[in-house]
Amino acid sequence: MATDRSALSSLEREKASVFHSWSAQASLNPMMVRDARGLTVTAEDGTEYLDFSSQLVNTNVGHQHPAVVRAIQEQAATLCTIAPQHGYVARYRAAELILERSFDGAAKVFFTNGGTEAVEHAVRLARLHTGRHKVLAAYRSYHGATSTSINLTGDPRRWPNDQGTAGVVHFFGPFLYRSVFHATTEAEECARALEHLENLIAFEGPSAIAAIVLETIPGTAGIMVPPPGYLAGVRALCDRFGIVYIADEVMAGFGRAGAWFAYQLFDVKPDLVTFAKGVNSGYVPLGGVVINEAISATFNDRVYPGGLTYSGHPLACAAAVATIEAMEDEGIVENARRVGDDVLRPGLMELAARHRVIGEVRGTGVFFALDLVSDRATKEPLAPYGASSPAMAELLAACKAERLLIFNNFNRLHVVPPCVVTDDEARDGLARLDRALGAVAHLYQGA
Numbered sequence: 001m002a003t004d005r006s007a008l009s010s011l012e013r014e015k016a017s018v019f020h021s022w023s024a025q026a027s028l029n030p031m032m033v034r035d036a037r038g039l040t041v042t043a044e045d046g047t048e049y050l051d052f053s054s055q056l057v058n059t060n061v062g063h064q065h066p067a068v069v070r071a072i073q074e075q076a077a078t079l080c081t082i083a084p085q086h087g088y089v090a091r092y093r094a095a096e097l098i099l100e101r102s103f104d105g106a107a108k109v110f111f112t113n114g115g116t117e118a119v120e121h122a123v124r125l126a127r128l129h130t131g132r133h134k135v136l137a138a139y140r141s142y143h144g145a146t147s148t149s150i151n152l153t154g155d156p157r158r159w160p161n162d163q164g165t166a167g168v169v170h171f172f173g174p175f176l177y178r179s180v181f182h183a184t185t186e187a188e189e190c191a192r193a194l195e196h197l198e199n200l201i202a203f204e205g206p207s208a209i210a211a212i213v214l215e216t217i218p219g220t221a222g223i224m225v226p227p228p229g230y231l232a233g234v235r236a237l238c239d240r241f242g243i244v245y246i247a248d249e250v251m252a253g254f255g256r257a258g259a260w261f262a263y264q265l266f267d268v269k270p271d272l273v274t275f276a277k278g279v280n281s282g283y284v285p286l287g288g289v290v291i292n293e294a295i296s297a298t299f300n301d302r303v304y305p306g307g308l309t310y311s312g313h314p315l316a317c318a319a320a321v322a323t324i325e326a327m328e329d330e331g332i333v334e335n336a337r338r339v340g341d342d343v344l345r346p347g348l349m350e351l352a353a354r355h356r357v358i359g360e361v362r363g364t365g366v367f368f369a370l371d372l373v374s375d376r377a378t379k380e381p382l383a384p385y386g387a388s389s390p391a392m393a394e395l396l397a398a399c400k401a402e403r404l405l406i407f408n409n410f411n412r413l414h415v416v417p418p419c420v421v422t423d424d425e426a427r428d429g430l431a432r433l434d435r436a437l438g439a440v441a442h443l444y445q446g447a
Contacts, residue, residue, distance in 0.1 A: 011029075014030060032044040034046075039418055051418065057219060059281045060277070070322070079314050090317035093321050094317040102273065103263070114286070118288055120148050121289050128304075129210075130243075132207065134168075135167060135209070138173040140154055140173060140218050141173075143248055151168045175224045177359070177362070187227070194233040217363075220409055223367055228266075253279070255419040258341075258364055270292075274287070275289075286317065340365040344426055348430070355444075369414050375444075386410065401436070415433070
């Protein structure tokens with residue numbers, strides 16, 4: 001018999017009825033949200049928070065952008081849903097806009113419901129195109145939570161789900177601050193990371209490897225911008241051995257890194273590109289794969305064995321069209337790049353000069369991470385790999401007291417406001433973060 005929950009508080013009803021992802025259910029205490037506008041998220045009690053997290057790094061045009069909301073409303077009044085075997089304007093227009101901003105030779109877009117499905121289908125496309133099974137992915141990565149994508153993921157969320165049967169082999173990407181290659185310069189880190197990857201390919205068997213899946217700039221894993229030449233080196237290895245290069249742009253794409261796609265910052269051309277999140281700021285779930293001409297042609301006379309009931313859903317695609325057009329008309333990608341260069345990077349470097357708990361600042365656009373340490377000399381992280389810590393809990397509580405929503409993972413804070421953030425909002429967020437860091441200065445144990 002159903003339980004009468006009408007007398008419970010809103011929070012109690014949430015906890016009693018909703019199973020939350022990535023959480024131990026008994027210890028949950030979610031903030032109950034009333035509404036949101038721009039960078040302001042308002043809780044049910046009326047408290048206003050500055051959103052420096054973009055939720056899960058996806059609300060690139062901010063909350064409730066009027067043009068996107070209007071497009072969803074207008075699409076709903078015309079065609080709420082239709083099976084994906086039919087054609088409709090919102091879907092092909094969204095595909096056209098994405099292709100126009102993609103690499104030379106981008107042919108078609110396969111739409112999914114989100115990023116994890118985009119990765120699943122990109123890998124399936126690569127395997128069917130090459131006739132090979134193995135896929136290489138970096139340890140410091142996150143690619144999704146469905147069967148193949150969670151096995152591709154390098155971070156500890158893979159561990160409970162990894163049965164060792166997905167044909168995935170992991171490698172170390174470049175990360176100079178915590179180099180596994182004993183490098184002392186970016187050039188050394190790049191060369192040694194590429195040598196490591198080339199050796200791995202040789203020992204795994206080039207003829208068995210379908211694809212390398214690589215976040216152009218790893219997101220949840222730490223926002224490590226690759227050193228100059230690394231992605232070009234990966235592209236060259238793929239060309240040499242006939243391996244499909246899949247660029248995962250789910251988090252880094254659509255303005256987040258200060259470009260339409262982050263790979264454009266490095267002058268490389270992938271074969272497949274996965275996207276989601278910022279394509280329509282998550283207003284309606286949408287993801288997809290940009291497919292090059294060669295892989296698309298593989299399925300000209302051969303059935304592609306995959307699909308989704310909601311592939312290219314009309315409401316989601318209408319939101320994507322409005323989002324991309326707004327980003328173009330309002331210069332939102334350029335704003336993300338400028339705010340990153342002029343406000344966030346120098347502001348975060350100033351915070352690092354004042355707060356020794358910040359071991360490193362890294363990022364680009366509106367896509368930055370603070371690597372937090374208890375000792376700069378040893379680089380001892382403020383929380384162990386794969387876990388949090390009382391120190392991080394104290395810092396996050398200080399951020400909440402400042403009414404600052406911020407993304408965190410392990411020993412890091414990620415400064416990832418929407419791409420529409422103004423200079424004043426960016427400075428406000430940095431000031432709140434400065435005060436939060438000051439409140440936990442005692443956490444630093446080094447000299």
